[in-house]
Amino acid sequence: MMLIDEAGVPDAALPVTEFTAHLRLGTGFSAETLQEPVLRSFLRAAIAAIEARTAKALVRRVFALTVHDWAARDAHPLPVAPVTRLVSLGFRDRAGTETASGLDVVWLAEDAHRPVLRAAGGALPAIPRGQSAVLRFEAGYAAAWGELPADLGQAVLLLAAHYYEYRDATSLGGGCMPFGVTSLIERYRALRLHAGAGR
Template sequence: MMLSEVTTVPEAALPLAPFKAHLRLGTGFGEGSLQDEVLFGFLRAALAAVEGRTGKALIIRNFELELMHWRDRARMVLPIAPVQDVTAVAVRDADGAETVLDASAYRLERDSQRPSLIPAAGLLPAVPAGGLVRITLQAGMAADWGGLPADLAQAVMLLAAHYYEYRADTGLHGGCMPFGVTSLIERYRSLRLTLGGLA
């Protein structure tokens, strides 16, 4: 299984001005944008870390999932949430020939923790030997920063500030996720009960 981000979070969706205020960076020196690229980098890193810990996409964007086989042809649990839409499902054979499934052949079962791709009837189509399935989907909680739950937005801000504060520290103690961040994101983390991750 390989999940790839097709579109990245645009800079306009990141809270640069609030982040600068949070860091209490000085203003009025004529070089107010000098650190912008660095600050965007810390925001992106913090966003990725929170998404990785929670299994949730925060800002809505496009992803592509490639599977060598279905874990369950009656219900494929998707590895990211919340999924807003499944835009395409294609089966590719070993020679590279691709068949795009009709959208009526499947449906998205929405769930904040374990969204699933469900066949409209019977089972999802078999994957040819040496082939794969490619699922294109749109996932995320909000279209912009203002639409995020306040606790997740605060967690990203705190973590980005932590990265900024310890940017020159190579020791483990400074680079670990702060307790305040972990407590804010705890309720969004998915509980894994399958031991082997088969569901």
């Protein structure tokens, strides 16, 4: 299985102004524009870390999921939430040629933590030998930063500020995340009770 973020978080969706205010940086100086790429990089890092920790997409965008086998005959769990819509389903051969398949054979079972691709009939379409299925879907809480849940937005700012403040540190442990951030994102983390297709 391979998940690809096809577009990434656009620059326009990054809260540079809010982050600048959060850091209490001065404005109106010639160095302000020089700081923006640095601030954007820390915001991107914070978003990526929170998305990885929660398996949630913050800013809405399209992902491509490639699988060689379905998890179950009639269902396959999606690795990120919340999924807002299915975009396309196709099959890719070894040469990289992709053949489209209709979305009428599948449907999305929405879930806050474990959305599932389900068969509209008795089974998901068979993946031809030597090929892989490619499902594109849109996922994310909001199209614009101001529409994001307040606790997730605050967690991103806190973590980005942490990265900014300790950008030269070399003694922090792996996976270090401030307590304030972990407490804000805790309710978005799925409890892993069992494996499978999320039945």
